Amino acid sequence: MAQRRTAWTRLTTPFANIPASTATALALAMWVAVIGGWALLSYGRVVPNMFLPTPGTVLQTTYRMSLDGSLLYHTFTSAKVVILGFIVSSLISVPLGLWMGTYRVVQAPLEPLVNFIRYLPVTSFVPLFILWIGIGIEQRIAVIFFGTFFQQLVMISDCARSVSRDLVNASYTLGTKRSEAVWHVIFPAALPAILDTLRVTMGWAWTYLVVAELVAASSGLGYISLKAMRGFQVDVIFMAIAAIGLLGLITDTAFRIVRSRVAPWAP
Amino acid sequence: MGTLILNASSQTAVESRMAMTETIKAKNLAGTASAAGDPHSTGTTMAIQDVTLRYGDANGVLALDDVSLKVARNEFCVIVGPSGCGKSSLLYLAAGLNDATSGSIKVDGREVIEPGPDRGMVFQSYTLFPWLTVRANVEYGPRRKGLPAAQRKQIVDQYLDEVGLAPFADHYPAQLSGGMKQRVAIARALANDPAVLLMDEPFGALDSQTRGTMQKLLLRVWERQQKTVLFVTHDIDEALVLGDRVLVMTARPGKIKAEIKVDIPRPRSMDVILEPEFIALKRRILGLLHDEIDEDH
Numbered sequence: 001m002a003q004r005r006t007a008w009t010r011l012t013t014p015f016a017n018i019p020a021s022t023a024t025a026l027a028l029a030m031w032v033a034v035i036g037g038w039a040l041l042s043y044g045r046v047v048p049n050m051f052l053p054t055p056g057t058v059l060q061t062t063y064r065m066s067l068d069g070s071l072l073y074h075t076f077t078s079a080k081v082v083i084l085g086f087i088v089s090s091l092i093s094v095p096l097g098l099w100m101g102t103y104r105v106v107q108a109p110l111e112p113l114v115n116f117i118r119y120l121p122v123t124s125f126v127p128l129f130i131l132w133i134g135i136g137i138e139q140r141i142a143v144i145f146f147g148t149f150f151q152q153l154v155m156i157s158d159c160a161r162s163v164s165r166d167l168v169n170a171s172y173t174l175g176t177k178r179s180e181a182v183w184h185v186i187f188p189a190a191l192p193a194i195l196d197t198l199r200v201t202m203g204w205a206w207t208y209l210v211v212a213e214l215v216a217a218s219s220g221l222g223y224i225s226l227k228a229m230r231g232f233q234v235d236v237i238f239m240a241i242a243a244i245g246l247l248g249l250i251t252d253t254a255f256r257i258v259r260s261r262v263a264p265w266a267p
Numbered sequence: 268m269g270t271l272i273l274n275a276s277s278q279t280a281v282e283s284r285m286a287m288t289e290t291i292k293a294k295n296l297a298g299t300a301s302a303a304g305d306p307h308s309t310g311t312t313m314a315i316q317d318v319t320l321r322y323g324d325a326n327g328v329l330a331l332d333d334v335s336l337k338v339a340r341n342e343f344c345v346i347v348g349p350s351g352c353g354k355s356s357l358l359y360l361a362a363g364l365n366d367a368t369s370g371s372i373k374v375d376g377r378e379v380i381e382p383g384p385d386r387g388m389v390f391q392s393y394t395l396f397p398w399l400t401v402r403a404n405v406e407y408g409p410r411r412k413g414l415p416a417a418q419r420k421q422i423v424d425q426y427l428d429e430v431g432l433a434p435f436a437d438h439y440p441a442q443l444s445g446g447m448k449q450r451v452a453i454a455r456a457l458a459n460d461p462a463v464l465l466m467d468e469p470f471g472a473l474d475s476q477t478r479g480t481m482q483k484l485l486l487r488v489w490e491r492q493q494k495t496v497l498f499v500t501h502d503i504d505e506a507l508v509l510g511d512r513v514l515v516m517t518a519r520p521g522k523i524k525a526e527i528k529v530d531i532p533r534p535r536s537m538d539v540i541l542e543p544e545f546i547a548l549k550r551r552i553l554g555l556l557h558d559e560i561d562e563d564h
């Protein structure tokens with residue numbers, strides 16, 4: 001049956017799988033197209049190099065800043081801010097979100113407030129944070145926290161709420177007490193979805209980095225981008241962007257690995 | 268053309284099975300007179316008295332209307348009724364997972380007020396804990412009870428063996444077929460040694476062949492374990508193959524319309540469905556349920 005279908009039919013069938021080799025080839029082709037397009041525009045002087053550096057310059061800058069250790073230093077500072085902000089946020093949002101999804105009495109007061117706050121732009125709070133917290137690393141961590149916490153809370157509460165009622169009911173008929181259900185049933189049942197939520201929100205945390213380092217930072221990838229902007233060092237900005245993307249990719253992969261270790265039973 | 272051939276061959280199969288049942292029936296009658304003792308003589312395990320259930324407010328659905336029934340110790344009691352007649356609602360009440368609007372439910376003389384391990388339940392949907400292996404699923408109840416590890420292991424081994432899943436002890440539920448999942452669910456409920464086992468159409472989602480296998484397995488387990496079972500189904504054949512007694516339930520509002528004693532001797536084979544007394548009982552139940560449909564119109 002399957003052999004009678006042409007390759008084209010297979011590629012254009014909704015949800016149909018494509019061979020792994022085809023998928024890899026398509027992914028590579030996309031990168032080649034993006035970098036090729038960039039090379040064409042920059043080397044061909046279609047866009048002045050002052051605005052669009054060539055891939056070669058960006059590589060040279062990266063090499064130079066790797067050698068003198070500054071790239072590693074700024075990367076480390078930024079990673080520290082993002083990861084600390086993310087950890088503090090997750091430590092509160094996971095238990096609170098579980099409660100919120102499990103108990104209507106926790107959800108009822110929190111949900112309207114959280115839904116209000118999570119639509120507020122993080123940037124609008126930066127001046128407040130500076131006033132309240134100062135200009136140290138705590139202020140940057142607060143920005144990351146503020147950007148991720150409320151989103152996490154709503155999503156994790158949804159993870160808990162979508163646990164099958166009959167799974168909880170079954171646990172009751174097996175001797176689980178009402179007070180134990182959250183820990184013994186709802187948490188493990190929701191764990192794969194919670195880990196997926198953490199992975200996705202970790203990505204969002206990275207996107208707040210530049211906002212966090214916008215004011216009063218003296219190191220970090222966002223900070224060197226802003227400084228480079230003033231000096232028209234577009235190559236540094238490109239390098240910083242690529243580094244943030246790469247770090248995001250690394251944490252994403254790390255979360256996928258953790259999920260497959262912690263919840264090997266989940267598809 | 269194809270249909271014709273199919274009909275012809277299934278005809279022969281039915282005939283040969285009928286011939287087989289004759290011999291089985293003869294054997295049953297000869298050897299098992301004592302196996303089908305009167306369940307009522309051994310006392311009541313579960314008593315449901317004048318239970319009414321209305322969902323929502325006073326204008327909500329009246330799901331159960333003044334239902335009363337008793338389940339005797341070690342009896343296999345089956346409730347049969349059309350979809351939506353309130354069978355699940357009744358079992359959830361019996362399990363203590365929901366509160367009746369009025370009436371009382373007692374198990375071993377104690378009023379049911381909340382769920383507990385003395386009322387095991389097997390659900391129609393798959394409710395194995397996906398994060399636990401088959402072994403850990405069965406062990407869940409004994410663990411909640413705080414039994415020591417050695418005793419837990421002995422219980423788990425016994426019931427996994429009983430449902431024929433010992434080789435799958437270390438699998439996760441996602442790796443099992445639907446029938447296997449329900450077998451684990453049965454083992455998991457039995458591992459708590461409940462006073463009554465509530466079963467809500469546990470084989471409803473299975474294909475008919477697997478369902479037959481599961482019925483056979485359940486009968487074997489029940490005969491060996493001597494458990495009180497309240498089993499709910501919409502399948503008349505299933506009700507008659509399994510039950511000592513079948514309660515016919517009708518819809519809107521859910522009411523017990525008739526009680527039918529099934530005096531077909533045990534152990535029963537799946538071929539009982541071809542015996543005249545089985546067919547007579549089935550005709551009666553169909554009649555009761557059809558009356559209901561006619562009254563509706």
Ligand SMILES: Nc1ncnc2c1ncn2[C@@H]1O[C@H](COP(=O)(O)OP(=O)(O)O)[C@@H](O)[C@H]1O
Pocket residue numbers: 322323328330348349350351352353354355356357
């Ligand atoms: N949680 C609920 N809220 C409102 N109505 C319900 C609820 N559960 C069941 N019902 C209604 O009660 C009736 C009986 O349902 P149920 O007990 O599930 O029947 P069965 O198990 O026999 O198919 C149906 O009309 C159904 O729509």
Ligand SMILES: [Mg+2]
Pocket residue numbers: 351354355356467468
């Ligand atoms: Mg039902």
